Amino acid sequence: MEGLSVLIHDEEKSGGICGLSIAKGEPPITHLFFTNDCLLFCRANSLKDNTLKATLEEFSLASGQEINYNKSSLQFSRNVDNFTKDVVSEIMGTCVGNQKSSYLGLPYLIGRRKYEILRIIKGKIMGRIKS
Structure with missing residues (x-):
């Protein structure tokens, strides 16, 4: 996974991939690695996604x-x-996930529902503490 991280960073430096910033003025995030999983963050743009797909294929080889x-x-x-969703989905060779999808019990997208999502997480933590 270290090799994939280097490939992604190299593409980001050369402008082939643009990560996403979570707030103004913050550095962009391109990827997060977990045990057997990887979350990739990129602008939905066919040129950038072709670069991302090529980077993933290079890593695989x-x-x-x-x-x-x-x-x-x-x-x-x-x-x-x-239209962009369909093009990117076709380039990447995977489907568009459900907006209510989750990873490790947390929703992929929080958006403007921060209070609701964080309340659920707080409830789960409090339940474990009490038990």
Whole structure:
């Protein structure tokens, strides 16, 4: 995974991939790695997504690890139109995930529902503390 991280950083430096900033003035995030999973963050743009797909294929060839596109999904912000979603989905070879999808029990997209989501998380933590 270290190799994939280097490839992604190199593409970001050269302008091939643009990460996403979570707040104005903050550095962009391109990826987060977990045990057997990877979350990638990129602008929904066919040129950038072609670069991301090529980077993933380069990683697969070099490492021998296969990416399971059947288990993968794409998430888009509300600002992305349906045509762009379809084009990006076709380029990446995976489907668009459900807006209510979650990862490790937390929703992929929080958006403006921060209070509601954080209240649910707080309730789960408080329940574990009490038990």
